[in-house]
Amino acid sequence: MEKNLGKIVGVNGNLLTIEFDKPVVQNEVAYAILDGFRLKSEVIRIRGNRAEAQVFENTRGLQIGGVVEFTGTLLSVELGPGLLTQVYDGLQNPLPQLAEKCGFFLQRGTYPRALDAEKKWDYTPVAEVGDTLKAADTVGTVPEGIFTHRIMVPFGLAGKLTVEEVVDAGSYTVDQIVAKLKDVSGNTVEVTMTQNWPVKIPIKAYDERLKTEEPLVTNVRIMDTFFPIARGGTYCIPGPFGAGKTVLQQITSRHADVDIVIIAACGERAGEVVETLREFPELRDPRTGRSLMERTLIICNTSSMPVAAREASVYTAVTIAEYYRQMGLDVLLLADSTSRWAQALRELSGRLEEIPGEEAFPAYLESVIASFYERGGVVRLNDGSTGSVTIGGTVSPAGGNFEEPVTQSTLKVVGAFEGLSRARSDARRYPAIDPLESWSKYPSVVGEEDLEVGRRMLRQGNEVGQMMKVVGEEGTSMDDFVVYLKSEYLDAVYLQQDAYHEVDGATSADRQQYVFGKITNILRTKMNFKEKAAARTFFQNLTQATKDWNRMVVNSDEYKQSVKQIKQMLVEVSVHE
Amino acid sequence: MNKVYHRIEKIAGNVITIKADLVKYGELAVVSSGFGTSLANVIRLEHDNVSLQVFTGSRGIATDAKVRFLGNPMQTAFSESLLGRIFNGIGIPRDKGPAIKDNMTDIGGPSVNPAKRIIPRNMVRTGIPMIDVFNTLVESQKLPIFSVAGEPYNELLARIALQAEVDVIILGGMGLKHDDYLYFRDTLEEYGALSRSVMFVHTAADPTVECLMVPDVCLAVAEKFALKNKRALVLLTDMTNFADAMKEIAITMEQIPSNRGYPGDLYSQLASRYEKAVDFDGNGSITILAVTTMPGDDVTHPVPDNTGYITEGQFYLRNARIEPFGSLSRLKQLVNGTTREDHRQIMNTMIQLYANYKETLEKQSMGFRMSDWDSKLLKYGGRFENELMDLSVNIPLEQALDLCWTILADCFEPAEAGLPTKLIDRFWPSKG
Ligand SMILES: Nc1ncnc2c1ncn2[C@@H]1O[C@H](COP(=O)(O)OP(=O)(O)OP(=O)(O)O)[C@@H](O)[C@H]1O
Ligand SMILES: [Mg+2]
Numbered sequence A: 001m002e003k004n005l006g007k008i009v010g011v012n013g014n015l016l017t018i019e020f021d022k023p024v025v026q027n028e029v030a031y032a033i034l035d036g037f038r039l040k041s042e043v044i045r046i047r048g049n050r051a052e053a054q055v056f057e058n059t060r061g062l063q064i065g066g067v068v069e070f071t072g073t074l075l076s077v078e079l080g081p082g083l084l085t086q087v088y089d090g091l092q093n094p095l096p097q098l099a100e101k102c103g104f105f106l107q108r109g110t111y112p113r114a115l116d117a118e119k120k121w122d123y124t125p126v127a128e129v130g131d132t133l134k135a136a137d138t139v140g141t142v143p144e145g146i147f148t149h150r151i152m153v154p155f156g157l158a159g160k161l162t163v164e165e166v167v168d169a170g171s172y173t174v175d176q177i178v179a180k181l182k183d184v185s186g187n188t189v190e191v192t193m194t195q196n197w198p199v200k201i202p203i204k205a206y207d208e209r210l211k212t213e214e215p216l217v218t219n220v221r222i223m224d225t226f227f228p229i230a231r232g233g234t235y236c237i238p239g240p241f242g243a244g245k246t247v248l249q250q251i252t253s254r255h256a257d258v259d260i261v262i263i264a265a266c267g268e269r270a271g272e273v274v275e276t277l278r279e280f281p282e283l284r285d286p287r288t289g290r291s292l293m294e295r296t297l298i299i300c301n302t303s304s305m306p307v308a309a310r311e312a313s314v315y316t317a318v319t320i321a322e323y324y325r326q327m328g329l330d331v332l333l334l335a336d337s338t339s340r341w342a343q344a345l346r347e348l349s350g351r352l353e354e355i356p357g358e359e360a361f362p363a364y365l366e367s368v369i370a371s372f373y374e375r376g377g378v379v380r381l382n383d384g385s386t387g388s389v390t391i392g393g394t395v396s397p398a399g400g401n402f403e404e405p406v407t408q409s410t411l412k413v414v415g416a417f418e419g420l421s422r423a424r425s426d427a428r429r430y431p432a433i434d435p436l437e438s439w440s441k442y443p444s445v446v447g448e449e450d451l452e453v454g455r456r457m458l459r460q461g462n463e464v465g466q467m468m469k470v471v472g473e474e475g476t477s478m479d480d481f482v483v484y485l486k487s488e489y490l491d492a493v494y495l496q497q498d499a500y501h502e503v504d505g506a507t508s509a510d511r512q513q514y515v516f517g518k519i520t521n522i523l524r525t526k527m528n529f530k531e532k533a534a535a536r537t538f539f540q541n542l543t544q545a546t547k548d549w550n551r552m553v554v555n556s557d558e559y560k561q562s563v564k565q566i567k568q569m570l571v572e573v574s575v576h577e
Numbered sequence B: 001m002n003k004v005y006h007r008i009e010k011i012a013g014n015v016i017t018i019k020a021d022l023v024k025y026g027e028l029a030v031v032s033s034g035f036g037t038s039l040a041n042v043i044r045l046e047h048d049n050v051s052l053q054v055f056t057g058s059r060g061i062a063t064d065a066k067v068r069f070l071g072n073p074m075q076t077a078f079s080e081s082l083l084g085r086i087f088n089g090i091g092i093p094r095d096k097g098p099a100i101k102d103n104m105t106d107i108g109g110p111s112v113n114p115a116k117r118i119i120p121r122n123m124v125r126t127g128i129p130m131i132d133v134f135n136t137l138v139e140s141q142k143l144p145i146f147s148v149a150g151e152p153y154n155e156l157l158a159r160i161a162l163q164a165e166v167d168v169i170i171l172g173g174m175g176l177k178h179d180d181y182l183y184f185r186d187t188l189e190e191y192g193a194l195s196r197s198v199m200f201v202h203t204a205a206d207p208t209v210e211c212l213m214v215p216d217v218c219l220a221v222a223e224k225f226a227l228k229n230k231r232a233l234v235l236l237t238d239m240t241n242f243a244d245a246m247k248e249i250a251i252t253m254e255q256i257p258s259n260r261g262y263p264g265d266l267y268s269q270l271a272s273r274y275e276k277a278v279d280f281d282g283n284g285s286i287t288i289l290a291v292t293t294m295p296g297d298d299v300t301h302p303v304p305d306n307t308g309y310i311t312e313g314q315f316y317l318r319n320a321r322i323e324p325f326g327s328l329s330r331l332k333q334l335v336n337g338t339t340r341e342d343h344r345q346i347m348n349t350m351i352q353l354y355a356n357y358k359e360t361l362e363k364q365s366m367g368f369r370m371s372d373w374d375s376k377l378l379k380y381g382g383r384f385e386n387e388l389m390d391l392s393v394n395i396p397l398e399q400a401l402d403l404c405w406t407i408l409a410d411c412f413e414p415a416e417a418g419l420p421t422k423l424i425d426r427f428w429p430s431k432g
Helices: A096-100 A221-226 A245-255 A268-282 A307-325 A336-352 A363-373 A405-413 A422-426 A448-471 A478-495 A510-523 A532-550 A558-572 B153-163 B178-191 B208-227 B239-252 B267-275 B302-308 B342-364 B372-389 B397-411 B421-427
Strands: A005-013 A016-021 A028-034 A035-046 A049-057 A067-074 A076-079 A119-123 A138-144 A147-154 A161-166 A170-172 A179-182 A188-191 A195-199 A208-210 A233-239 A258-267 A296-301 A328-335 A377-380 A388-396 B008-012 B015-020 B028-033 B036-046 B049-054 B066-069 B084-089 B144-149 B168-176 B197-203 B232-236 B257-259 B285-293 B312-316
Touching: A016 A067, A016 A076, A016 A377, A035 A067, A035 A119, A035 A307, A067 A195, A076 A307, A138 A161, A138 A179, A170 A405, A221 A478, A221 B397, A233 A245, A233 A405, A233 B084, A233 B372, A245 A258, A245 A268, A245 A388, A258 A268, A258 A307, A258 A336, A268 A296, A296 A307, A307 A328, A307 A336, A307 A388, A336 A363, A336 A388, A336 B267, A363 A405, A388 A405, A422 B153, A448 A478, A448 A510, A478 A510, A478 A532, A510 A558, A532 A558, B028 B049, B066 B342, B144 B153, B144 B302, B153 B178, B153 B232, B153 B312, B168 B178, B168 B208, B168 B239, B178 B197, B197 B208, B208 B232, B208 B239, B208 B267, B208 B285, B232 B239, B239 B257, B239 B267, B239 B285, B239 B302, B267 B302, B285 B302, B342 B372, B342 B397
Parallel strands: A233 A388, A258 A296, A258 A328, A328 A388, B084 B197, B144 B285, B144 B312, B168 B197, B168 B232, B232 B285
Antiparallel strands: A005 A016, A005 A067, A005 B036, A016 A049, A028 A035, A028 A067, A035 A049, A076 A195, A119 A138, A119 A170, A138 A147, A161 A179, A179 A188, A208 A377, A377 A388, B008 B015, B015 B049, B028 B036, B028 B066, B036 B049
16 A cells, blocks of 8 residues: 655644645554654644644654655554553553663664564454354453453444354464454454554443442552542542652552552653562562562653653553453553643643643643543443443642642542642651542442541541640640540541551451441540540550551451450540440 | 855744754754854754754844754763863863863763663762751652752752762752852862762853753763763752743743743653663662752742652751751662661651650740650750751761660650660660
């Protein structure tokens, strides 16, 4: 086929203006040719015989008159076995392979293939000759680590397809044909283990979308109990720099009760990805006993990597998440930070000289954010099983002020808001989720009645605390003072959690229910103290004992001992009416 | 081959536009006019219109000035002979030495592949207890010093540079006061460190565009040293001037500002510099310390704010001391587990007690009654500030840890400090 070529007539940062004569498709991929290298770009605006394309690389050295090759295909990812454990950049270039080729530095115009073409997979056919299939039905399976990876009828195919040929069970590469199908017009479709899918279009080859109602346990107490997230739901973590967004995402990526975790490191520090990269292979997944890396995939487009690819990276990540969802798996996508992606949109919008909205973000920011989070959800697949994509994104608001476009647009669409506060992180009260500002629309792992006791205590305690700043301890009544101490106690032993402690670092739903029950009992207990100093000492000791208890393995001897000890401590101060 | 162009179509701010063809994006050119010559680089191509930013500014440029394209982007020389030398922002000697043209390499090169990075693991000792004990600096870390004008941040930079165990010091001055420039030069000289230093200095009197080149030139040179197995320490002062220079160009180019006049890509621009900090596996490293002055002492100002989102912690310099609160080394836990067994615990305990001291101070100022415990805290806080926070204190980590124990023992009973019994048994100094 003859190539569709264009000519560069303008270069402004990473934005090219290209003159063309043959038809060009909006959002198609085009390559700018430079000294034999091909720089990948995406067409983003067409006017007359001019196309504007954002280049995913540094544009240094490009010239007027330079050649651009249009491909006719939209920006896509390759889907198939072997994605898990990989580390890709935002355009799905495998970074380890790139390193093998180019050494320490990234080299523009180098795009190794996303999947290994040599590797053989143990294929088991599922569909038989004569079967009638439709898009996303399973043709066969291969084991990918701990998962059964479904090889599916390409998602883009329409109508009914008849299976004409299948291969025997055996070992095949991703490019070998495993089945031939005939579509309604009689065309033959060859199925291999891979298919491409354009990243900006959601995969919709499923039966129906279901309601999100089941909690997704993260093992972080303040989240699961107070501000829960749900399987197939969405949530955001806004917070000023250093408040603990990334650490919270890292904890979640380890402990969340899902099958697969996709980490999209979007415009943040490379060093943070390296920690995951180097540590996960060594860490055991308590659910499977296998290395955590086996259920993890990293899309890594860190802050010094090309900005346009940063925008693509969240779409690459969510498309791969949807792909695994199609296999009946629960996938959690963690994006850090969505603000960097929004900033990439802003940079581009500025170059396109679009009319800016608030803080120069483009006017369509809100709808772009909304349609991204809409890709989360629980679905019933063709075979009746369910799969889900849960999306959690951090937000990095300028100046730590939540009244800014990205935070506000995100809050409108997500189901839970885990807002981090500077005051709490300064006080080293980790995780620094603000218990008074945050909210969630999803069901908690504990009962509503207990939850209300906890919430009320936090609110009242805060009020007393504020008042005490003015009138001092001397001017505060004993009853108020005890309310204050109780709220501080709840904060210290339940909201705060030592992320780096082996036991305290992850609290199961069962344990949360049990512990929270005990604690709300304490909060409900009417107590009597002679003086404030005695009350303070009592709560200091109780806090110490409860924190120790948090560090003990469930149902160990010392654990049971602790339960008794705490009960005993309480008896000594409670008032019986 | 290098055609010379004569017709300048437009002059605005530091940017000139000419008609020319076969020009490469990012390419460098020499602009000569009656008032002298200057380098310029291509920042926009539009048909045959080429926009260039002129390093020395557009003042004095005539419409018939000569523009000669060089065919390559901005480059810097690299060789051992850079050591001991002082240049301006674009690599022209400021001292009386000869120009250096060895191994010219492009500045602003590609970033390191994340898959090739390793987890940092070496502590950089500075002799400053507020750093070594409480906010340990780690090789390959990128860390800003947040402060307001008037604080001794340059003195602090110079001290760290002199005492840090590194092989090469690269100082980048941006909008530096001439006196400060001389201070750095003389101090490095006096302590015999000039011979392992390279300085690229843009002073407040120099053209703005040259300021923009300083971080890239410094980091390109640092990268070369690091790849020759050297531990390079890059000192940048002051990054707020760098950001302001970017703002100026952006406004000239009629870009839509995002926040207080700064361009929308401020974050990406700063990040692409700071992310050059790296520890090359089996090779050298780059550590970056950068002064960021906060206009109006406002940490939410776009420059410190964006910086905080990029760097691995920050030192707050206030009242000539590194503040215990707000200051943070995000990499400290990677190294302080193996320094001395009491390090982590002492670090936390001392800071918690200092926080209690601050609360007591507040109570005192409100006129509330002081308890016994409060008096102990007051004594403790005073000693902490004088003996540990004062920037003139200069002792190795181990001695600083010992001093912490001494202060604790002088102010408190062992049980009051809230330290694990195991450590108290080993380290608590016996009275008398
Ligand atoms: N749960 C936690 N437990 C203990 N320390 C924490 C916790 N969360 C955060 N920290 C401390 O705070 C530091 C900064 O946290 P983190 O990197 O997650 O911040 P962030 O909100 O992602 O900041 P940025 O926006 O700059 O990326 C960490 O290096 C760690 O020292
Ligand atoms: Mg972060």
